[in-house]
Amino acid sequence: MTMMTQMTVLPLGEKYCHYRHLRHWKVVIQMANDRVPVWEKANLSLEEAAAYFGIGINKLRDMTNDENCPFVLWNGSKRLIKRKAFERYLESAYSI
DSSP states (O other): OOOOOSOOEEEETTEEEEHHHHHHHHHHHHHHHHHSOGGGOSEEOHHHHHHHHTOOHHHHHHHHOSTTOTTEEEETTEEEEEHHHHHHHHHHOSOO
16 A cells, blocks of 8 residues: 555544545554454445355345345445345245
8 A cells, every 4th residue: 555645634524634544544444344254244245245145246236126125225325235134035035
């Protein structure tokens, strides 16, 4: 990772923060997310769910496109899979 030598100041509410520090916290948060095992996460990204459940990403996209899908959580345009709800769905499903 390259370090930014330029100090860009961004307004955050009443406080100001240097871009370099924001980037540091983003890295810290990403590292913390990487340390949480997938089986302990409440919500999984499509990539994590595909690896965890052994189902392709395109199949997961097809399954979660429905507005009434009980195991999808939309965060803006990001699609997250509710792990426990999807496990219950798979237990009761004959085929997908």
